[in-house]
Amino acid sequence: METTNRLIHEKSPYLLQHSHNPVDWYPWGDAAFSRAKSENKPVFLSVGYATCHWCHVMEKESFENPEAxxxxxxxxxxIKVDREERPDIDAVYMAACQLLTGRGGWPLTALLTPDKEPFFAATYMPLHSRFGQPGILDLCAQITTLWQEDLMDQGQKILNAVSEIKGHLLRSFEYRPSLSLDESLLGAADTEITRRFxxxxxxFEPAPKFPSPHRLLFLLQRHEQGRSPEALNMVETTLSSMRAGGIWDHVGFGFHRYSTDTQWLLPHFEKMLYDQALLALAFLETYRITRKVFYARTAEEIFAYVLRDMTSEAGAFFTAEDADSEGEEGRFYVWPFDEFRRLLAPFPAHWETLLNASAEGNFHDEATGRKSGTNILHTGVPLFEWAPRLHVPEADLIKEWEDIRSRLFAVRSLRVHPLKDDKVLTDWNGLMIAALATGARILENPVYARVAARAADFILTNLRTADGRLxxxxxxxxxxxxxxADDYAWMIFGLLSLHRADGNPRWLARAIGFQGILDADYRDREQGGYFxxxxxxxxxxxxxxxxxxxMPSANSVSLVNLTCLYxxxxxxxxMDQAVHLAVxxxxxxxxxxxxxxxxLTGLSAVLQKGNLF
Incomplete structure (x- = not known):
């Protein structure tokens, strides 16, 4: 018989995924911690998100297992927490995990006292201990012994550990103001980024490789200021390699979250709204600087994906799409060679080579390296580089590819789709509004401004309290x-971008109003910055x-916003506030x-007296 726990009453898709686990889950709240105190039990905190592959693995292995x-x-x-719904909880206990283990990731597992103090943390945990990694069953047995049977002997050790961890946590969120500002940090970042390129x-890192579009935006700013001779080359190499790799969905558009290898081939297949928005901004700004149509076209394809698959009927933007379908990661996106060859039978044979498809397949299991016999379609280099190699006009090759892509898309659409996390987050919507508004301005396409305005109106109408807060x-x-703070920072960012796109003064007025709330409710009046x-x-x-x-932090975004407001x-x-924040x-x-x-993008603007890219 199917069990149901308290998560059935929640709105988060991630929590609802766990609402039929036999684990007696609570959502974060007073009820859970009151019971922990009354029963003198530690708290098992599990933090994840709906489209996380390893969260699904841990659920299947442990949380659906009756013994576990x-x-x-x-x-x-x-307690179960959706990190996208409660990023503050995630931030605190992820910091504890990094302090205790030197690494982080999701699912995040933490053991807390009934007073919410952490004393153990890990990421994914298997059911049984292996390779020196503790398993759920052994953890439960050890903690039961430690907490209950040896409480008199071990209790003080736990309290001492808790006190030490809390001290480290407090210091990890402490920042000491500087006495001055200068450009030294900008040059230091240039050097560091160039060295890691x-x-x-x-x-800019070995595998796993993340897009890091805010680094690209910083480099574009440095290029335009004439301060970094290699900056534009680093941006173009990165964008073109990602666009030609498996991290890009060549059939349906949009970027997957990150690559598990150095050449951007094998991704984790979830698609996040924030990645689409930030990468669209990077492609748009690169197009503005270079006027290369390839970058504009990619931004338009990102928008096409978001408007087709990630937009509600009311005009707001959904959060993410899952990596898994039918219990397998990437199943929706990869192609058995026989199916691929049959669908491409009417087209020239060079497409097998161009799309890197083979009978052996190029999609392999991340843990074992075993080939799956299926293919992640990717071109290796952009199509415009293939055209001269094949002695085919670029326009003809692009037209041929669009015919192939449409055929593949129609067939793929009949497959079981990955889960869509259809919650609407204010901060992520603010970022997507900014990307679309920037697209309207740079591509001179007013449709994008109208779509962005509709999303902004949705947030302003449906996600505000009676007193105007978000x-x-x-x-x-x-x-x-x-x-x-992130919700205010990113909505301000989006509204300012909209104002720059269509000139409507109401967007600027609303942004100024939200900045006032951010300053009143979240500013640290002792050390500066925003909680x-x-x-x-x-x-x-x-x-x-x-x-x-x-995603960039609320403090970084606010620094950019304040210079824009100036x-x-x-x-x-x-500008006075921006200087204080930078200091x-x-x-x-x-x-x-x-x-x-x-x-640093904001700092550069402060040093340049308010001139942004």
């Missing part, structure tokens, strides 16, 4: 979760993000400049 569920229920009070395939999440007609969350007492520490990861209004208060984090960014490139 009994062990978890006996040893812990169990892969001159063959592009990108909510973070909307799904099935219901807004919820008080906004985070992530509204409630200072909900977590062991109040997080303040600066690192520019998959640029658009000429009001000196915005707050300048010394911290010195430790690793290339990890804060969107912040």
């Amino acid at each position: 569920a009994r062990a978890l229920n006996d040893a812990f009070i169990c 892969d001159s063959r395939f592009g990108g 909510f973070h999440r909307y799904r099935e007609g219901q807004a919820g979760v008080p906004a985070f 992530m969350n509204l409630d200072p007492n909900d977590l062991p520490v109040r997080p303040k993000a600066l690192y520019d990861g998959a 640029d658009l209004t000429g009001d000196k208060q915005w 707050s984090f300048f010394d911290t960014v010195k430790t690793q400049p290339s990890a804060h490139t969107f912040f």
Whole structure:
């Protein structure tokens, strides 16, 4: 008989995925921690997101397993969190995981005291211990012994560990203001990025390889300022390699989340809204600088994917599409060679070579390296480079490819589609609004501005409180979760981009209003910058993000926003605030400049007196 737990009442698709687990899950809240205190049990916290492949693996192995569920229920009070719905919870306990293990990722697993203090953390955990990695069953047994039977002996050790971890956590969210600003960080970031650049395939790290489009935007800014002679080459190499690789969906458009190899071939197949928006911005800005149609066309194809598959009937943008379908990662996207050859029978034979399809296949299991016999279609280099090699006019090759792509797309559409995470997030929508508005301006296409305006109106109508503040999440007609600093920062970014695209003063007025709320509710008046969350007492520490990861931080975006507000209004208060924000984090960014490139984009604008790319 199917079980049902408390998650059945939640709106998050990720939590609903776990609502029939035999694990007695709670959502994050007072009820779970009150029970933990009354029963004197530790808390098992599991954080993930709906389109995460390894989250699915851990659910199948452990959370759907009756034996593991009994062990978890006996040893812990169990809490599930959607990291996209509660990024503040994720930020705090991911910081703990990185402090304890030196690495992070999802699913995130943490053990907490009933007072929310972490004392153990890990990422994916197998059911049984293996290769020195603890398994769920052994963890439950060990913690039961430690927490209950040896509590008198071990309790003080746990408390000491908790105290030490909390001290490290507090320091990890502390930033000491600088006494001055200068351009040294910009040059240091240039040097660091250039040193890490892969001159063959592009990108800036070994596998796994993430797109990091905010680094590309920083490099474009440096190129335009004449400060980095290699910047444009690094951007073009990276964008063209990604666009020709398997990380790009050649049949249906859009970028997958990241590549597991150095040449951008084998991706993790989930598609995230923020990646589409940030990469569209990178392709658009590169087109503006180079006027190469390839970049404009790619941005248009990203928008085509988002408008087709990631947009609600009301005009808002969904969050993500899953990597898995029918229980297998990538199944929707890969091609058995026999099917591929049959579909391409009417076309020249060179397409097998051009699309890198073979009987052996190029899609292999990430863990074992075993070939699957299926193919990730990719061109290796852009089509315009193939045309002279094949002695075919570029226009003819592109037309031929579009005929093939349409045929493949029609057949693929009949497959079981990956799950779509259809919640609407304010911050991610603000970023997509900015990308579309920028597309309208650079490509001179007013359709994109209208689409962006419709999404902005949806957020302004459906995700606001009675006093004008924002909510973070909307799904099935219901807004919820008080906004985070990121929601304000990215909505301001989107509204300012819309104002620049269509000149409508209401977007600027709304952006200024939201900046006022961000300053009133989230600003750290002692050390500067913006806290992530509204409630200072909900977590062991109040997080303040600066690192520019998959998405730039709220503080980095705010630095860009404040310089834009100064640029658009000429009001000196915005530049004064920008300088204060830059000073707050300048010394911290010195430790690793290339990890804060969107912040550096804003810093460069501050130093240039408000002139952005």
